[in-house]
Amino acid sequence: xxxxxxxxxxxxxxxxxxxxxxxxxxxxxxxxxxxxxxxxxxxxxxxxxxxxxxxxxxxxxxxxxxxxxxxxxxxxxxxxxxxxxxxxxxxxxxxxxxxxxxxxxxxxxxxxxxxxxxxxxxxxxxxxxxxxxxxx
Numbered sequence: 002x003x004x005x006x007x008x009x010x011x012x013x014x015x016x017x018x019x020x021x022x023x024x025x026x027x028x029x030x031x032x033x034x035x036x037x038x039x040x041x042x043x044x045x046x047x048x049x050x051x052x053x054x055x056x057x058x059x060x061x062x063x064x065x066x067x068x069x070x071x072x073x074x075x076x077x078x079x080x081x082x083x084x085x086x087x088x089x090x091x092x093x094x095x096x097x098x099x100x101x102x103x104x105x106x107x108x109x110x111x112x113x114x115x116x117x118x119x120x121x122x123x124x125x126x127x128x129x130x131x132x133x134x135x136x137x
Contacts, residue, residue: 036053036057086118086119086120092116095115099112099115109137110137113134113137114134117130118130
């Protein structure tokens with residue numbers, strides 16, 4: 002593909018890293034959709050499909066899936082599951098955005114406040130977020 006796009010050689014490593022990160026995210030999403038649908042797309046060979054279904058049905062995979070489900074729904078100290086107002090944007094992107102806005106690296110307290118308060122009224126999204134802020 003580099004034959005169609007050109008950049009300075011010193012950017013090769015950064016471009017490769019970004020390409021692989023985006024590709025990995027996209028593939029993860031595609032495989033999630035494929036697993037949920039249960040239908041083999043044409044680009045996945047029959048033998049690979051058998052291996053994927055075997056892995057998705059394994060005890061180890063199901064254990065990890067269940068643990069992740071429990072972690073997402075954990076009820077810490079009776080305060081309910083953890084909420085996050087950042088939407089689908091990961092905290093690392095929020096940190097990067099705050100760094101641009103503030104002109105410096107945001108403190109962990111500032112990042113927590115930014116991602117756990119409603120933007121319209123600056124109220125804490127839940128009691129757990131408020132208590133975490135107070136304890137920092």
